[in-house]
Amino acid sequence: MKAVCWTGIHSMKVEQVPDPKILNPHDAIVRVTSTAICGSDLHLYDGIIPTVKRGDILGHEFMGEIVEVGSAVTRRKVGERVVVPATIACGNCWFCEQQLWSLCDNTNPNADIAEALMGYTGSAIYGYTHAFGGYAGGQAEYVRVPFADVGPMPVPDHLTDEQVLFLTDIFPTGYMAAENCHIQPGDTVAVWGCGPVGQFAIQSAHLLGAERVIAIDRVAERLEMARTKGRAEVIDYSQPGQSDVVEVLKQMTGGRGPDACIEAVGSEAHAYGLMGAYDKAKQVTRLETDRPHALREAIQACRKGGVVSVPGEYSGFIDKMPMGAFFNKGLTMKTGQTHMHKYMRLLLPRIEAGEIDPSFVITHRLPLDEAPHAYEIFRDKRDKCIKVVLQPS
Amino acid sequence: MNPSETAQSQVPAHLAPEMPSPTSPPADAMTHRHMAMSSIERLTTLLLGGSFIASGVMRRGWQQVALLTLGAGVSYRGLAAKRSLAATARAATQPQELHRAVTIQHSPEVVYRSWRTLENLPQWMEDVQSITITDERHSRWKVRGPLRTTVKWVAEITDDQTGRLIAWTTQKRSQVATRGTVTFTPAPAGRGTVVNVHLTYQPPAGPIGAWVARSTGANPETQLRHALRRFKEIVEAGEAPTIDGQPMGK
Ligand SMILES: NC(=O)c1ccc[n+]([C@@H]2O[C@H](COP(=O)([O-])OP(=O)(O)OC[C@H]3O[C@@H](n4cnc5c(N)ncnc54)[C@H](O)[C@@H]3O)[C@@H](O)[C@H]2O)c1
Ligand SMILES: [Zn+2]
Ligand SMILES: [Zn+2]
Numbered sequence: 031m032k033a034v035c036w037t038g039i040h041s042m043k044v045e046q047v048p049d050p051k052i053l054n055p056h057d058a059i060v061r062v063t064s065t066a067i068c069g070s071d072l073h074l075y076d077g078i079i080p081t082v083k084r085g086d087i088l089g090h091e092f093m094g095e096i097v098e099v100g101s102a103v104t105r106r107k108v109g110e111r112v113v114v115p116a117t118i119a120c121g122n123c124w125f126c127e128q129q130l131w132s133l134c135d136n137t138n139p140n141a142d143i144a145e146a147l148m149g150y151t152g153s154a155i156y157g158y159t160h161a162f163g164g165y166a167g168g169q170a171e172y173v174r175v176p177f178a179d180v181g182p183m184p185v186p187d188h189l190t191d192e193q194v195l196f197l198t199d200i201f202p203t204g205y206m207a208a209e210n211c212h213i214q215p216g217d218t219v220a221v222w223g224c225g226p227v228g229q230f231a232i233q234s235a236h237l238l239g240a241e242r243v244i245a246i247d248r249v250a251e252r253l254e255m256a257r258t259k260g261r262a263e264v265i266d267y268s269q270p271g272q273s274d275v276v277e278v279l280k281q282m283t284g285g286r287g288p289d290a291c292i293e294a295v296g297s298e299a300h301a302y303g304l305m306g307a308y309d310k311a312k313q314v315t316r317l318e319t320d321r322p323h324a325l326r327e328a329i330q331a332c333r334k335g336g337v338v339s340v341p342g343e344y345s346g347f348i349d350k351m352p353m354g355a356f357f358n359k360g361l362t363m364k365t366g367q368t369h370m371h372k373y374m375r376l377l378l379p380r381i382e383a384g385e386i387d388p389s390f391v392i393t394h395r396l397p398l399d400e401a402p403h404a405y406e407i408f409r410d411k412r413d414k415c416i417k418v419v420l421q422p423s
Numbered sequence: 424m425n426p427s428e429t430a431q432s433q434v435p436a437h438l439a440p441e442m443p444s445p446t447s448p449p450a451d452a453m454t455h456r457h458m459a460m461s462s463i464e465r466l467t468t469l470l471l472g473g474s475f476i477a478s479g480v481m482r483r484g485w486q487q488v489a490l491l492t493l494g495a496g497v498s499y500r501g502l503a504a505k506r507s508l509a510a511t512a513r514a515a516t517q518p519q520e521l522h523r524a525v526t527i528q529h530s531p532e533v534v535y536r537s538w539r540t541l542e543n544l545p546q547w548m549e550d551v552q553s554i555t556i557t558d559e560r561h562s563r564w565k566v567r568g569p570l571r572t573t574v575k576w577v578a579e580i581t582d583d584q585t586g587r588l589i590a591w592t593t594q595k596r597s598q599v600a601t602r603g604t605v606t607f608t609p610a611p612a613g614r615g616t617v618v619n620v621h622l623t624y625q626p627p628a629g630p631i632g633a634w635v636a637r638s639t640g641a642n643p644e645t646q647l648r649h650a651l652r653r654f655k656e657i658v659e660a661g662e663a664p665t666i667d668g669q670p671m672g673k
Pocket of ligand 3: 119121123134
């Protein structure tokens with residue numbers, strides 16, 4: 031089959047590889063009909079997260095048709111059309127029982143690496159480094175899906191792939207980020223990053239009753255999408271007079287600050303000036319693995335007693351964390367890999383009811399063969415690229 | 424706090440390690456054995472590990488994988504190592520004591536039964552080639568040792584309390600001298616069963632054997648950690664996760 035393989039930093043190749051096989055009794059094989067590239071994949075593309083190996087098949091946002099099931103699979107059947115959550119969960123451990131699916135104890139075959147880095151391992155993620163299990167991902171014609179009775183969710187025929195594909199990751203991620211804000215009537219929510227995750231966080235903040243949403247980025251078409259599709263007020267921090275995001279937010283909120291701040295940027299935040307140069311130098315020399323500029327800003331900007339919700343991804347260590355501001359303002363931070371299994375089942379009915387059509391973020395539809403080009407334009411934000419969907423056939 | 428969750432040794436007195444008293448090391452050697460790697464040492468190995476990982480990412484080909492592995496290994500040492508290599512070598516002639524705990528989301532009866540079904544042990548103990556049950560209390564073990572050797576022993580169950588505890592020891596003429604006990608205690612508020620394992624073992628072939636075992640990764644600490652993880656995976660999830668045999672590009 032054809033698969034999108036990581037072959038080095040900024041080097042993706044579509045290669046011919048063997049078809050996946052059932053390896054464990056609870057496995058299924060899915061023929062992929064649609065798959066997407068995520069901002070998280072860019073961290074691997076850029077070589078920011080260690081333990082990717084040459085030849086690894088990437089992709090954790092995918093859906094398709096079940097073509098084979100293992101001997102212990104009882105609930106899923108060949109022929110079903112399913113969306114598959116990005117994280118892999120066993121369904122039986124204490125964490126799974128608590129609906130903390132992304133913290134599942136039992137799915138990472140490389141738990142040693144994760145335990146060494148973090149003390150404990152969370153769930154594995156498809157196509158997302160060997161520290162997260164090393165599972166082959168879904169940017170391919172076929173993919174092996176472990177614990178097929180637990181993860182994959184059948185979707186109704188009348189919804190298109192494009193309407194349900196993002197239940198695999200970014201819609202649940204934006205939604206959980208907004209839910210973590212405990213939005214109260216009258217609340218203003220500020221969202222750093224207007225990539226796909228930011229866009230779904232904006233939409234979800236409205237679904238959960240935010241009074242106002244303010245979106246921050248510097249890419250014109252992304253801010254435009256936040257404004258028109260997400261009914262957000264926007265701050266373009268590349269514009270003169272808007273570069274001091276903390277101050278601009280303060281004045282937009284009557285001097286109080288946003289009640290909740292969502293950081294949907296992650297470990298490769300862009301920053302102008304000295305601080306940006308400082309983080310970049312430290313990241314290159316590995317004295318700091320992550321560049322937390324947006325996180326620092328969110329902590330600084332948040333109103334006293336507010337919530338900082340962080341769907342943006344971090345993998346290692348950060349520097350110059352404004353702990354004093356965090357402590358003295360009595361903030362709360364909520365974060366983590368999303369509990370996809372829970373939220374995808376919660377959000378499908380909202381799509382069916384027409385409350386939201388997640389396909390609004392898609393700007394590019396390309397054949398799988400063009401994945402290398404797709405990674406390039408998505409990373410460099412060329413051709414007004416916001417979200418790419420790849421079709422294997 | 425549930426006392427079963429503390430790291431305190433609960434080994435019954437008759438299972439306490441026998442220290443060969445005439446050759447017992449002085450007290451300071453013992454403390455050295457348990458001495459943690461200093462935090463500076465740890466930080467240095469961490470950063471070193473980081474740089475291996477970093478250069479591994481930059482490079483291409485097999486070297487990269489090697490460097491990455493090395494990086495992860497060194498970092499792992501930095502994060503997890505409890506003793507220095509020198510201390511390990513010094514300690515190797517002494518009987519070693521290990522304790523490890525894991526919590527499993529089932530009743531003590533179910534977890535006990537899974538453990539007591541010795542025939543299933545090779546599923547979750549890597550390196551165990553076969554276990555032959557000879558009677559209610561005795562079993563013959565064949566285990567892969569370091570450097571393609573096979574180690575054999577006969578194990579005897581010395582105490583067996585359904586749903587609570589199993590204790591065992593290897594018989595006199597076995598190649599390996601170990602004794603151990605596993606207890607099954609309910610965790611609070613529906614959190615499953617706490618499994619506490621205490622092992623005492625005499626490293627095979629003295630200090631060299633222990634050092635080799637340690638440096639090939641087949642040391643008892645790692646084995647116990649892996650065994651308990653797999654045991655939990657199989658009891659809870661019905662299978663141990665794997666990626667062996669999946670496709671990969673060039
Ligand atoms: N928690 C989870 O489970 C989960 C799931 C999916 C993605 N993620 C993470 O969410 C983050 C965003 O994902 P995405 O797909 O939207 O990625 P993306 O790269 O398309 O979007 C990031 C956006 O942040 C903007 N940005 C950069 N620096 C900024 C700054 N200083 N201030 C404001 N905006 C800034 C960029 O211009 C870009 O539009 C990534 O870190 C990704 O790994 C997490
Ligand atoms: Zn994703
Ligand atoms: Zn689980």
